[in-house]
Amino acid sequence: MKPRELIVCRDVSLGYEGQSVLTHLDLTIRAGDYLCIVGDNGSGKSTLLRGLLGLLAPQQGEIWRAGELRRGAVGYLPQQTRAQRDFPATVSEVVLSGCLNGRGMRFFYSGAQKSRALMNMGKLGILELKDQCYRDLSGGQQQRVLLARALCAASSLLILDEPITGLDPAAAQDLYKILSYLNEKEGMAVVMVTHDLKTALRGARTVLHIGRSSYFCGTAADYLASPQGRRFREEEA
């Protein structure tokens, strides 16, 4: 039996103001999956993420999301904004904010939420940075903080939008290691949009390539053998 489904897209078209960016996409994300979404700039990777997150309704078709995701339990790692780089907030303030979700009229954090935040900071090795200012951290540390926040929000699915942008190679390696760990040891499904094919393919089990007119969706090995993947390999060589 296959693991349970988290998100199912059936014949989905997505876009803005009547213009479709993506058309007729079928995609299933299951518990424990590790999916890399690749494609050229402007091919609709970010649009697809917005659809998966439930922020953009499909123009056609259906995006089914598991009940827990509908309740806001999504671990999302968005691209960093300019405003965040000099934001005065401590690491624990940022991580705790992942415990909020739309449901419920609770105004303050409960003890359970606070210990959840501490646990996730410990898991990502940023517990000793707890009272440091977010803006004083290195890029890699900031990503860990945002990842800890995402873990507070969700227990089964992480969605990452170009997580290694602006990181040096060592910090990027580090991030991939954490993601592989979460995926293998904790059964966390990972969906990631990335430009960095080479390293990403090492961890990913499934690849979705969004091309101008066609999609490729299959295992990493199949992808490298496919026409789209071959083009990438030629570029590498």
Place this chain on the structure above:
Amino acid sequence: MSILEMLSWPFMQRALIAGVLVSLCAALLGVSLVLKRYSMIGDGLSHVSFGALAVAVALGVTPLYFSIPVVILAAFLLLRMASRPHWNSDAAIAATSASALALGILVISRTTGMTTDVDNYMFGSVLAMTEADVYLSAGVCAAVLVLFILFYHKLFAVTFDESFSRATGLRVDRYNTLLAVLTALTIVLGMRMMGAMLISSLVIFPALTAMRLFKSFRGVVICAAASSVVCFCGGLTASWVWSTPVGASVVAANLALFLCACLLRALRRR
């Protein structure tokens, strides 16, 4: 001696109470606005409230009843402009505020003429606060404080990262609207004392000062509120002692504290 004398005047008492309340609200809201890069909205709103005030006087309506709804409407509009990614939003906001100002001046010049009234609207007057204003300020301030404390964590989340908050199901637009409406109310209330040209500094300066000194969001919020109140009291006293306009004196006090904070940070970094 002279401070006691200052406080014995009823108009000074009113100015002090209303001013402290308004600067407290402005500082709390200002932290979020400045961090979200919405400082221009505060400035735009003050210009719109000048236009609304001029029109209200020309129509012979009680200024507050007319300008509060108009400015709240403008707050919605400006927020919509600022959140459009495809727009050149700061240009749109600048154009709106200049237009509102021009409209106000046109209306005044065709009706009462450019008198001291205009001067008072532009640069504020300590005599402007009536007893009704004090009650209204107290009401708005209480509302801002209660809402701010209740929604503190959610406002933090929305200020820090809108996309993440949206994905986890927070009603981001609702909090943005709340922020804009409360800012609009605060600006309308404070404008006649501080002046349309100067009120936005009450929103912006305390947050900037606090951001120089504190590393946590909570520290910044508390420091902004405290520095705003201190600067208002300092500015009001200075304006009494040297008979300078109150709005400009308060802004000068804020600027002085901001420069001190910059200096302190520079020293700490060495």
